[in-house]
Amino acid sequence: MKLRHALLALAACGISVPAFADVSLDLPYQAELILINGVKKDVKSPLTLPNGENQIAFRYEDSVRENGDDNFFSSDIVIVKFNATDEKLTLSLPKLRTSSDARKFNQSPELTLTNEAGKVIDTQKDKLMKSGLQFGRNYESEMAAYNAAGKIASVSTLAASTTAPVTATVATTAPASSTASSNQQGASVAENMLNYWYEQADAETRARFKARINQQ
Secondary structure (H helix, E strand, C coil), rough: CCHHHHHHHHHHHHCCCCCCCCCCEEEECCEEEEEEECCCCCCCCEEEEEEEEEEEEEEEEECCCCEHHHHHHHCEEEEEEEEEECCCEEECCCCCCHHHHHHHHHHHCCCCCEECCEEECCEEEEECCCCCCCCCCCCHHHHHHHCCCCCCCHHHHHHHHHHHHHHHHHHHHHHHHHHHHHHHHHHHHHHHHHHHHHHHHHHHHHHHHHHHHHHH
């Protein structure tokens, strides 16, 4: 009650009081969001995050030049951990113009997180890596394992919260659902790749591709 009275008094005096809110995060167009705090969500920028420690995972996706041609670049998954309260933040990424720039970013991702005042917010960065076949990856499960491992960009509280549902799913009837989800994700990735390479092909190659499909 005292706090409320104090705020009303400040407002009456014409003194602005910052709103008590969550953290807003604006992402650049190149950032293809994968996970928010260990969970896959289909949301658009700006993101609304809870106050405190947060973790996002994304890919840098854009076209780059190599030998005079435009090539599609999709980076490894970049993990970013940061701590903020009642702030509006902006994530900035470097402009990658060439394949050489893209390779350098993949080896050592660079980014900047700033607030409205232009102050740089401390971040911890890492990559979510998986060897072998990349289709059908379970990003939530991988991130839960990453967080449980106590790595540089891990958030320990997310390890427990994201691991439990996965365990419960395996114990019931959800393996089929999980497999279906993985298959759908793999199919979506494959379709995107097919569309991309089809658009890059010349008319003769497209004709051969269509003929091959019609034979199936």
